[in-house]
Amino acid sequence: MKKLLMGNEAMAYGAIEGGVQVVTGYPGTPSSEVFTSLAAMAKEKKIVAQWSVNEKVALEVAAGAAYAGARAMVTMKQVGLNVAADPLMTLAYIGIKGGLVLVVADDPGPHSSQNEQDTRRFASFAKLPVLDPADPQEALIMAREAFEISEKLGLPVLLRPTTRTCHVCQDVEVSDAIVPTQEVTGFEKNPGWVIFPSLASKRHSWLNQQQDEARQLFESSSFNRIDPGTGRQGIIAGGVAYHYVKEALDLLGLDIPVLKIGTPYPLPVNLVMKYLDKLDRVLVVEEQEPVLEDQLIQMVFQHRRPVILRGKYNRLVPREGELDTGKVKEIIANFLKIELSDHKKVLNSPPLPVRPPILCAGCPHRASFYVFKQAALGTDAIFTGDIGCYTLGNMAPLHAVDTCLCMGASITIGSGLQMVEPNKKIVAFLGDSTFFHTGLPGLINAVHNQAKQTVVVLDNRTTAMTGHQSHPGLPRTAIGEPVEPLDIARLAEACGVGFVRVVDPYDYAASLEVARQALAFEGVAVVVMRRECVALVKGGQTARVIDSEKCLDCGLCIEELGCPAIARGEEGPVIGDTCTGCDLCRQLCPTGAIIERGGAE
Amino acid sequence: MRLDIVITGVGGQGNVLASRILAKAAMEWGLPVRTSEAIGMAQREGVVMSQVRMGEGAYGALIPDGSADILLGFELAETIRGLAKLKTGGVVIANRQTIFPVSVSLGLSQYEPEQMISYLENTAAQYHLLDATALAGEAGTYKCTNIVMLGALASLGILPYDEEHLKQVMLDVIPPKLRDINLRAFALGRQALGGE
Ligand SMILES: Cc1ncc(C[n+]2csc(CCOP(=O)(O)OP(=O)(O)O)c2C)c(N)n1
Ligand code: SF4
Numbered sequence: 041m042k043k044l045l046m047g048n049e050a051m052a053y054g055a056i057e058g059g060v061q062v063v064t065g066y067p068g069t070p071s072s073e074v075f076t077s078l079a080a081m082a083k084e085k086k087i088v089a090q091w092s093v094n095e096k097v098a099l100e101v102a103a104g105a106a107y108a109g110a111r112a113m114v115t116m117k118q119v120g121l122n123v124a125a126d127p128l129m130t131l132a133y134i135g136i137k138g139g140l141v142l143v144v145a146d147d148p149g150p151h152s153s154q155n156e157q158d159t160r161r162f163a164s165f166a167k168l169p170v171l172d173p174a175d176p177q178e179a180l181i182m183a184r185e186a187f188e189i190s191e192k193l194g195l196p197v198l199l200r201p202t203t204r205t206c207h208v209c210q211d212v213e214v215s216d217a218i219v220p221t222q223e224v225t226g227f228e229k230n231p232g233w234v235i236f237p238s239l240a241s242k243r244h245s246w247l248n249q250q251q252d253e254a255r256q257l258f259e260s261s262s263f264n265r266i267d268p269g270t271g272r273q274g275i276i277a278g279g280v281a282y283h284y285v286k287e288a289l290d291l292l293g294l295d296i297p298v299l300k301i302g303t304p305y306p307l308p309v310n311l312v313m314k315y316l317d318k319l320d321r322v323l324v325v326e327e328q329e330p331v332l333e334d335q336l337i338q339m340v341f342q343h344r345r346p347v348i349l350r351g352k353y354n355r356l357v358p359r360e361g362e363l364d365t366g367k368v369k370e371i372i373a374n375f376l377k378i379e380l381s382d383h384k385k386v387l388n389s390p391p392l393p394v395r396p397p398i399l400c401a402g403c404p405h406r407a408s409f410y411v412f413k414q415a416a417l418g419t420d421a422i423f424t425g426d427i428g429c430y431t432l433g434n435m436a437p438l439h440a441v442d443t444c445l446c447m448g449a450s451i452t453i454g455s456g457l458q459m460v461e462p463n464k465k466i467v468a469f470l471g472d473s474t475f476f477h478t479g480l481p482g483l484i485n486a487v488h489n490q491a492k493q494t495v496v497v498l499d500n501r502t503t504a505m506t507g508h509q510s511h512p513g514l515p516r517t518a519i520g521e522p523v524e525p526l527d528i529a530r531l532a533e534a535c536g537v538g539f540v541r542v543v544d545p546y547d548y549a550a551s552l553e554v555a556r557q558a559l560a561f562e563g564v565a566v567v568v569m570r571r572e573c574v575a576l577v578k579g580g581q582t583a584r585v586i587d588s589e590k591c592l593d594c595g596l597c598i599e600e601l602g603c604p605a606i607a608r609g610e611e612g613p614v615i616g617d618t619c620t621g622c623d624l625c626r627q628l629c630p631t632g633a634i635i636e637r638g639g640a641e
Numbered sequence: 642m643r644l645d646i647v648i649t650g651v652g653g654q655g656n657v658l659a660s661r662i663l664a665k666a667a668m669e670w671g672l673p674v675r676t677s678e679a680i681g682m683a684q685r686e687g688v689v690m691s692q693v694r695m696g697e698g699a700y701g702a703l704i705p706d707g708s709a710d711i712l713l714g715f716e717l718a719e720t721i722r723g724l725a726k727l728k729t730g731g732v733v734i735a736n737r738q739t740i741f742p743v744s745v746s747l748g749l750s751q752y753e754p755e756q757m758i759s760y761l762e763n764t765a766a767q768y769h770l771l772d773a774t775a776l777a778g779e780a781g782t783y784k785c786t787n788i789v790m791l792g793a794l795a796s797l798g799i800l801p802y803d804e805e806h807l808k809q810v811m812l813d814v815i816p817p818k819l820r821d822i823n824l825r826a827f828a829l830g831r832q833a834l835g836g837e
Binding site for chain 1: 651652653660661664665668672673674675676677678679680681682683684685686687688698700701702703705706718719721722724725741742743744745746747749750751752753756757760764783
C-alpha cells in the first residue's frame with residue numbers, strides 16, 4: 041500500500057515493520073517526527089515510547105532495553121549525539137543483544153542547527169556502522185533492516201538521514217507485516233556487561249574485527265548499487281546526493297556509471313573495487329565531510345589502483361552547505377570539462393525585505409526579555425542565552441541574547457564570564473525543556489561555587505522550537521498519559537537557590553518588580569517566567585487595536601517590542617490579524633492608545 | 642507527465658498544508674510524488690518555501706532553480722523571491738497580500754509593493770494576481786489563504802488531476818469542522834481567476 045509519508049514518518053513505519061519494541065529520544069530538528077510518529081502509534085502497536093530528558097539519557101535507556109534483548113530505537117539530531125557520545129563510545133565495546141538503532145539526523149545548510157557536523161564521521165569514529173538514505177522510501181527500508189544488521193553484528197547501528205530526507209514527503213510503500221524477531225529473553229547477568237580496562241582491551245579487538253564483519257555484510261547490501269553506464273569516467277554518490285547526480289546527468293544528457301552508496305561506513309571494498317575496475321577517473325559526490333572520499337583514497341592507495349579521484353580535496357565539491365541538482369550539474373560539468381550552454385537567469389528584482397525568523401506575535405519570551413532589559417537598564421548586564429525559540433530574542437529590536445553556544449550553556453557560560461567580569465550583572469535565559477536537558481547541572485554548579493547570577497527560566501510549558509513536545513515539567517507523557525509534573529521552582533529551591541519566584545510575563549508590573557529584586561539579590565536567583573507558548577493557545581484573549589485619536593505615533597510599541605503583529609501604517613502603528621491579545625503593548629503604551637478590539641471606548 | 646510546483650510565503654501561512662494537499666492528490670491520482678518543506682526555525686515568521694514534484698522522473702525533492710512550472714506565491718515579496726525557481730514561461734499565481742516584516746517597521750530593510758507588482762508584470766510570462774487573504778477573510782478566516790490559492794490554481798486546468806479530485810483530497814485532510822469555510826475559500830479562489 042502507498043502512503044504519502046514524510047521521511048521521518050517513513051522511518052517510524054520502518055521501525056514498526058522491523059519489530060521495534062522500545063523508543064526513546066530527545067527532540068531536535070530535523071529528527072523529531074520520527075519519535076512523535078512512533079509515539080502516536082505506541083498504544084496501537086504495543087510499543088513503549090518515552091521522551092527522555094536528554095540524548096545521553098535516551099541512549100542509555102534504549103541500551104538498557106537492548107541489553108535485555110528488546111529491539112530499541114533512539115532518535116535525536118546530530119548535535120544530540122555529542123551529548124550521547126559518552127555512552128555511545130563504550131557501548132560499541134560492550135555491544136548489544138537486542139537490535140539497537142540510533143536515528144541521528146544531520147542538517148547540512150544548516151537550516152535549524154548550530155553546526156554542520158557529520159554523523160557519518162561520528163559513526164566511523166565510534167567504529168559503528170551507519171546507513172545513509174537517499175529518500176523516504178529507502179529510509180523506511182533502512183529503519184526496518186537496521187535492527188537485523190545490529191543483531192547480526194552485536195553492535196548499535198546508526199541511521200543518518202539529512203533534512204532532505206526527514207522533511208521530504210514521498211509516495212512510500214508501507215506494509216502491515218512485521219519482521220519476525222527473536223524472543224526477548226531478558227537480561228542475563230554476565231561480566232561482559234561491566235566495562236573494566238581489562239574487558240575494554242579485549243572488546244576493542246572484537247570491535248575492530250566487527251569492522252570487517254560489517255564491511256562484509258555491506259558488500260551484498262541493496263543499499264549500495266551500481267547503475268551501469270558508458271565510458272571510463274564515473275561518479276560515486278552518497279545519500280541524498282544520489283538523486284541530485286541522477287537528475288543532473290539526465291539534464292546533461294549523460295550516461296556514465298554511478299555507484300550509489302547507502303552504507304558510508306564501513307565502505308564495502310570489493311564492490312568499490314569492482315566498480316573502479318573499468319574506470320580511469322571518478323568523482324565523489326557527498327554532502328558535508330569527505331567520508332566516502334577518505335575511505336576511497338585509502339582503498340585506491342592500498343590496492344594500487346591508477347584511478348584519479350576528484351571531490352572535496354580539489355574543491356570541486358563543497359564541504360559546507362547543502363548540495364542540489366543545480367550545484368551538482370556544475371560540479372559534473374567541471375569534472376568532465378564540459379561547457380554548460382544554459383546561462384543562469386539574471387533577475388534584477390526590486391530590493392526585497394530581509395525576513396529572518398522571529399518570535400511569534402504574543403510570544404511570552406518577548407515579554408520576559410523586555411522586562412529584564414528594563415530591569416537592567418543602565419547597567420552593563422550580560423544576557424547569556426541558550427537554545428530554543430528564545431534564541432530569537434537576539435534579533436532587533438530586543439537584542440537580549442548576548443551568547444548562545446549549545447543547550448545548557450546559558451548558566452555555565454554566565455558563571456565563567458562572571459569570574460572575569462565580577463562587577464557585571466549576569467542574566468542567564470533558558471527554556472523549560474532546556475532546564476531539564478542540561479540546565480540543571482549548571483545551576484547546581486553555580487550554587488555550589490557561589491555565583492552571583494540571575495537565572496531566568498522561560499517556562500512556556502513546552503519544547504516549542506522543535507515542534508511542541510512534552511518534557512518532565514508537564515503533566516503528560518510522550519504518549520499523552522497523565523503524570524505528576526516536576527516543578528522547576530521547587531527543584532531550584534532544592535538545589536539551594538536562595539531567591540526563587542514564579543511570575544507571569546504578561547503581567548508587566550509584577551514581572552518588573554520580581555526582575556528588579558532578582559537582579560539585586562546577592563547570590564543565585566531563579567525567576568520562572570511562566571506562560572504558555574501562544575502557538576498552543578487556541579483562542580481565548582481578544583486582539584488589541586490602536587485608537588488613532590490617542591496614538592501620538594511615538595513608535596515605542598514598534599521600536600521596543602518588534603512584535604510582528606504591529607506594523608507601521610500611514611498614520612502610525614497598526615495592529616494586524618495575528619495579534620493574540622498578549623497585552624504587553626497595551627501595558628507599555630504611554631498614552632493608553634491600545635485597547636481591546638471591539639472593546640467599549 | 643511531469644509538474645514542478647513551488648510555494649513561497651511566510652511562516653504561519655499554511656504553506657506545508659498546501660503542498661501536502663497537492664501531493665496527496667497527485668499520489669491518489671497514481672503519480673509518483675515528492676515534496677520538500679521548511680519545518681523548523683523558519684516557521685517563526687521567516688521565509689518558507691515548499692516544493693512539490695509530481696510525475697515520472699521526480700528525482701530528489703528539490704526543484705532546480707529556473708525549472709519550476711508553477712509558482713504559488715502566498716505573499717508578495719516572497720513571490721518575487723521565489724521567481725528564481727520558475728522556468729522561463731512558467732505560471733505565477735500571486736497573492737497581493739503584503740506582510741511587512743519587523744525589519745521593515747524598524748527601518749532596517751525596504752518593502753516596495755508597487756515596484757514588486759510592476760516587476761512581476763515585466764518578468765513573468767503568465768501571472769495571475771488575486772487578493773487571496775481578503776477572499777479568505779470573506780470565506781471565514783484569513784487563515785485559509787492557502788486554500789483560496791489552491792482554488793485559484795485548480796481553476797487554471799494545469800494540474801494533472803481535475804478540480805473535484807483536489808477539492809476532495811482537501812476535504813479529507815482538513816478537520817471536519819473547518820469544511821464549510823475551506824469549501825468557500827476554495828470556491829472564491831476559483832472564481833477570482835475566472836472559474837465559475
Ligand atoms: C543537544 C541538542 N539537542 C536538541 C537540540 C534541538 N533543540 C533546539 S531548541 C530545543 C528545545 C527548546 O525548548 P525550550 O528550552 O523549552 O525552549 P522553547 O523553544 O520552548 O522556547 C531543542 C530540543 C539542540 N539544539 N541540541
Ligand atoms: S512557538 Fe511559542 S515559544 Fe516559539 S516563538 Fe512562537 S510563541 Fe514563542
